[in-house]
Amino acid sequence: MDYIPHTPEDERTMLEFLGLSSLEQLFGDIPDQCALKKLLDLPPPLTEWETAAAMKALAEENRVPAMTLMGAGAYDHYIPAVVRHILSRSEFYTAYTPYQAEISQGILQAIYEYQSMISGLTGMAVANASMYDGASSMAEAAVLAARSLGRGKIAVARTVHPEYRRVIGTYGWANGLEILEIPYMENGRVDGDALEARLDGDTAAVLVQSPNFFGVVEDIAPLADRVHGQGALLVTGFSDATSLGLLAPPGDRGADMVAGEGQAFGNPLNYGGPYLGILAAKAPFLRKIPGRIAGATVDREGKRGFVLTLQTREQHIRREKATSNICSNESLCALAAAVYLAAAGPNLRELAVLNVRKASYFRARLVEKGGFENIFSGPVYNEFALRCPDPRAINEALESEGIVGGFLLERDYPELAGGLLLCATETLTKEDMDRAVSVIHRAAR
Amino acid sequence: MELLFEKSRPGRRAFRIPPCDVPEPPLAELIPPDLLREDTELPELSEIDVVRHYTHLSRRNFGVDLGFYPLGSCTMKYNPKIHEDVAALPGFTAVHPGAPPSFGQGNLRLLHELERYLCEVFGMAAFSLQPAAGAHGELTGVMMIRKYFEKKGEKRTQILIPDSAHGTNPASGALCGFQVVTVPSDRDGNVDLERLESLLGEDVAGLMLTNPNTLGLFERNVLEVAERVHRCGALLYGDGANANAFLGKVRPGDLGFDVIQLNLHKTFSTPHGSGGPGSGPVGVAAALVPFLPVPRVTGKGGRFRFSEDFPDSIGRVRAFCGNFNVMVKAYAYIRSLGAAGLRRTSEIAVLNANYVKERLKPHFDLPYDRVCMHECVFSGRRQVREGDVHTTDMAKRLMDFGFHPPTVYFPLIVPEAMMIEPTETESRETLDAFCDAMIAIAREALDDPGRVKSAPHVTAVGRLDEVRAARQPDVAWRRRKET
Numbered sequence: 030m031d032y033i034p035h036t037p038e039d040e041r042t043m044l045e046f047l048g049l050s051s052l053e054q055l056f057g058d059i060p061d062q063c064a065l066k067k068l069l070d071l072p073p074p075l076t077e078w079e080t081a082a083a084m085k086a087l088a089e090e091n092r093v094p095a096m097t098l099m100g101a102g103a104y105d106h107y108i109p110a111v112v113r114h115i116l117s118r119s120e121f122y123t124a125y126t127p128y129q130a131e132i133s134q135g136i137l138q139a140i141y142e143y144q145s146m147i148s149g150l151t152g153m154a155v156a157n158a159s160m161y162d163g164a165s166s167m168a169e170a171a172v173l174a175a176r177s178l179g180r181g182k183i184a185v186a187r188t189v190h191p192e193y194r195r196v197i198g199t200y201g202w203a204n205g206l207e208i209l210e211i212p213y214m215e216n217g218r219v220d221g222d223a224l225e226a227r228l229d230g231d232t233a234a235v236l237v238q239s240p241n242f243f244g245v246v247e248d249i250a251p252l253a254d255r256v257h258g259q260g261a262l263l264v265t266g267f268s269d270a271t272s273l274g275l276l277a278p279p280g281d282r283g284a285d286m287v288a289g290e291g292q293a294f295g296n297p298l299n300y301g302g303p304y305l306g307i308l309a310a311k312a313p314f315l316r317k318i319p320g321r322i323a324g325a326t327v328d329r330e331g332k333r334g335f336v337l338t339l340q341t342r343e344q345h346i347r348r349e350k351a352t353s354n355i356c357s358n359e360s361l362c363a364l365a366a367a368v369y370l371a372a373a374g375p376n377l378r379e380l381a382v383l384n385v386r387k388a389s390y391f392r393a394r395l396v397e398k399g400g401f402e403n404i405f406s407g408p409v410y411n412e413f414a415l416r417c418p419d420p421r422a423i424n425e426a427l428e429s430e431g432i433v434g435g436f437l438l439e440r441d442y443p444e445l446a447g448g449l450l451l452c453a454t455e456t457l458t459k460e461d462m463d464r465a466v467s468v469i470h471r472a473a474r
Numbered sequence: 475m476e477l478l479f480e481k482s483r484p485g486r487r488a489f490r491i492p493p494c495d496v497p498e499p500p501l502a503e504l505i506p507p508d509l510l511r512e513d514t515e516l517p518e519l520s521e522i523d524v525v526r527h528y529t530h531l532s533r534r535n536f537g538v539d540l541g542f543y544p545l546g547s548c549t550m551k552y553n554p555k556i557h558e559d560v561a562a563l564p565g566f567t568a569v570h571p572g573a574p575p576s577f578g579q580g581n582l583r584l585l586h587e588l589e590r591y592l593c594e595v596f597g598m599a600a601f602s603l604q605p606a607a608g609a610h611g612e613l614t615g616v617m618m619i620r621k622y623f624e625k626k627g628e629k630r631t632q633i634l635i636p637d638s639a640h641g642t643n644p645a646s647g648a649l650c651g652f653q654v655v656t657v658p659s660d661r662d663g664n665v666d667l668e669r670l671e672s673l674l675g676e677d678v679a680g681l682m683l684t685n686p687n688t689l690g691l692f693e694r695n696v697l698e699v700a701e702r703v704h705r706c707g708a709l710l711y712g713d714g715a716n717a718n719a720f721l722g723k724v725r726p727g728d729l730g731f732d733v734i735q736l737n738l739h740k741t742f743s744t745p746h747g748s749g750g751p752g753s754g755p756v757g758v759a760a761a762l763v764p765f766l767p768v769p770r771v772t773g774k775g776g777r778f779r780f781s782e783d784f785p786d787s788i789g790r791v792r793a794f795c796g797n798f799n800v801m802v803k804a805y806a807y808i809r810s811l812g813a814a815g816l817r818r819t820s821e822i823a824v825l826n827a828n829y830v831k832e833r834l835k836p837h838f839d840l841p842y843d844r845v846c847m848h849e850c851v852f853s854g855r856r857q858v859r860e861g862d863v864h865t866t867d868m869a870k871r872l873m874d875f876g877f878h879p880p881t882v883y884f885p886l887i888v889p890e891a892m893m894i895e896p897t898e899t900e901s902r903e904t905l906d907a908f909c910d911a912m913i914a915i916a917r918e919a920l921d922d923p924g925r926v927k928s929a930p931h932v933t934a935v936g937r938l939d940e941v942r943a944a945r946q947p948d949v950a951w952r953r954r955k956e957t
Contacts, residue, residue, distance in 0.1 A: 030810045030815070031811050031815040031819060032743075033819065034900070043902060046833075047825075047832055054845075055821070058691070058692035058694050059720070062697075063725075069595055070813070071594060071808065073812050074813075074814065075810050075812070080560070081556055081560060083809060088560070088566050088580055089580065092577045099573065103571050103572065109489045111488070111521060113562075115532075119539040120533065120540060121747070122537070122558075123540075123553050125543070125548050125550060125749065131938065133534075133535055134933075135531035135534040136535050138475065138477070138534075139531055141949070146515075146516055149515030150515065150516075155950060162606065162792055164792055164793035165791070192790055195790040196792060199617065199767075200791075203613075203616075203620065204650075246509055274514050276510060277508075298571065299798055300566065300569050300798040301796065302800070303797040303799055303800055315949070324948055324949045326938050327939055328939070329928075329936045330936055338949070339947060339949075345641030345884075348644040350648070351649075354612065354645035354649055355610075356609040364748070370516055371488070371516070371517060372489040372519070372521065374487060385505065386494055386497075408506060428574050433573040433574070434574075436572060
């Protein structure tokens with residue numbers, strides 16, 4: 030099955046118009062010794078029906094979980110039907126980046142509104158049209174901080190998602206930056222004293238998350254004071270973006286930039302992507318932050334319209350002087366986030382409260398049994414770290430029930446052997462959690 | 475059109491939260507109140523408000539499903555509907571990326587097979603599917619070049635980039651700490667071999683070559699270029715943005731490319747989504763395999779898993795495994811077309827581009843007049859000279875005829891450039907209608923230039939003031955103006 034409309038007659042007429050007798054003649058510039066003489070070795074073509082069947086078979090080799098108790102950077106939330114319906118409008122999904130504004134007002138306004146909602150949630154003056162994901166968004170924020178301050182060190186809290194820290198490490202290495210790690214305290218929060226001790230005049234940025242990887246809500250304001258005391262910038266992320274509906278806007282608490290994963294706003298788990306990186310900053314970074322930005326303007330009759338703006342920041346203009354090479358964004362995912370937020374409205378706060386309560390109940394039920402204890406004493410959003418008798422056995426028991434278990438903390442925190450990071454969103458009912466608790470307690474016997 | 479915020483009415487709600495079914499201790503006992511907010515600053519709308527708002531917005535947007543979209547270098551081909559349906563299957567959408575491998579065997583198999591197919595199509599030893607977009611793949615590719623020389627203990631500081639390269643190439647080189655040196659093109663639009671030779675030396679880590687280049691021309695000297703680059707110990711990087719030109723016709727690996735990045739959203743027909751999500755796999759020759767980003771999918775006895783156990787890897791460039799759901803669509807595309815379908819795709823893409831080129835040649839300046847590949851590049855300078863009508867005017871006027879304009883003012887080496895990529899999914903009638911519109915506009919540029927310069931005339935808004943947008947930035951609506 031191909032999607033080529035040409036009839037043999039079309040092909041002949043077009044070749045004749047070109048004065049050619051075969052398609053082969055169009056490829057004369059390919060060096061003869063390299064031109065492929067036979068077909069590639071690929072599976073035979075399929076009709077649409079066969080494609081549908083083959084893909085269905087492949088999808089069914091996966092197990093759709095009965096329940097997902099894992100967060101750790103990707104969150105299982107209910108997605109209102111309106112999101113999928115709006116996203117299936119092909120005027121949006123079959124368009125390119127809106128270079129030609131007059132016929133792209135739909136996505137440009139939607140992005141402007143997305144930027145506005147993110148800006149309000151984060152307490153920042155400007156949000157871009159989105160980055161690739163939360164990890165690359167944090168990494169790009171670090172590079173931007175280093176380049177704009179002319180400093181060479183980035184301090185990253187160990188409570189930042191381990192995969193994000195690796196991405197920051199990769200970007201940092203490529204840019205010749207030194208990356209320092211800041212330890213955490215017994216309450217699961219960033220160790221402010223250790224942070225202060227490691228900061229110096231060459232530190233460009235400090236990267237933290239709140240809620241952090243352990244689900245613990247940080248108190249950003251005192252950290253901000255210490256970071257600013259050294260003239261460095263505070264970049265804050267978050268675990269689950271829905272927490273922005275409940276927690277004080279990071280901008281109001283002293284953050285200079287906010288960089289995190291927006292998947293929780295209306296995007297399915299999708300086995301890891303596509304997601305969207307949220308990136309927002311205070312006003313001084315308006316002309317510096319990477320990525321696309323939609324801005325309002327007027328047409329020749331004074332009618333409001335939207336364009337991609339401040340493009341002198343971007344790679345195609347600044348070329349090798351650009352602070353990022355990012356060209357596209359994750360527009361359709363940002364559109365999903367925008368529709369989700371528009372549908373949720375102030376209910377986002379109520380949803381976030383529900384997440385806090387579910388996780389609180391789940392945690393309380395789990396620690397009823399001996400051998401289960403909270404690792405950290407700090408307040409949590411919808412995730413929590415537990416020390417349990419045998420986290421591997423627990424995950425295997427859950428797996429055999431079709432339940433995706435928690436994140437094994439030992440993988441990235443050797444000092445937290447026996448630690449399991451669990452998550453409860455609004456998708457879990459009390460009944461679900463009670464069932465999970467009994468599987469977990471039984472496995473730990 | 476009104477903004478969401480302007481439609482907001484206090485108390486209106488769309489999506490309601492179910493009642494809490496667990497005990498409800500005071501919130502203050504769970505999270506200290508000083509860390510909380512009261513107001514979300516989000517608009518208050520009913521469900522029908524939200525649906526009408528976005529449906530109206532969608533009608534102010536132009537996509538491939540509405541008409542011809544010959545945006546050069548972007549490969550705006552038709553996006554098959556079956557791909558959208560299969561990618562929405564719960565098996566693909568509902569699994570957490572951190573779930574144990576038993577939940578994701580189908581996904582892992584898909585990733586594993588897609589990597590194998592891409593290796594076959596492009597003649598590379600291995601691919602990483604992790605990068606989220608073409609520019610991200612590019613950055614990853616240049617990072618691997620850096621790592622390769624770091625591992626060899628060679629200090630190479632320069633990356634060579636032809637003047638016909640994509641805009642992202644110089645930034646990708648610079649962000650990996652390389653000094654970017656430009657290589658000029660010769661009269662035929664190929665890399666100038668003599669100038670290349672004079673720039674090559676032991677400081678050079680690599681040459682980033684787009685082939686076919688952004689003029690839509692196949693680099694005739696590609697083997698000679700590869701040979702010279704390799705002779706000085708450097709690597710040849712291939713920007714695969716233009717891969718729709720040569721599927722099943724030639725393989726970059728066979729031409730001597732050491733690293734290439736693809737754009738699944740161009741060549742493999744995954745929708746562009748108004749600017750993403752894309753997917754930018756990066757493929758390498760055998761010598762660079764150890765440096766690929768992690769995780770990689772490994773398989774044994776028909777069971778698959780992610781592995782991060784590659785000590786020389788550059789590391790991660792993104793969380794999790796990449797834009798998985800985009801890959802589902804690309805995989806379905808390769809399975810649907812098969813080898814013969816992919817080859818025919820490129821043959822017809824090239825036929826269509828040459829057809830448009832020959833039809834428009836009498837009416838517009840064609841700076842490089844030779845057989846083109848998947849796209850052709852005209853210059854609007856004749857219209858500037860004769861009617862003071864610029865490329866941007868003609869682009870805007872095309873909208874009145876129901877077409878998306880070509881890429882304009884790129885590549886930079888062609889003044890007033892118009893880069894036209896028809897793709898293989900467009901019929902002869904569509905191409906003829908587009909060419910007729912272009913010819914009519916060329917005529918108007920002489921007879922009624924004012925009509926062209928004031929275009930577009932039938933769009934939702936007229937030509938927008940971009941200078942004002944940049945000088946007085948308004949990038950977010952907000953009630954509180956103090957932030």
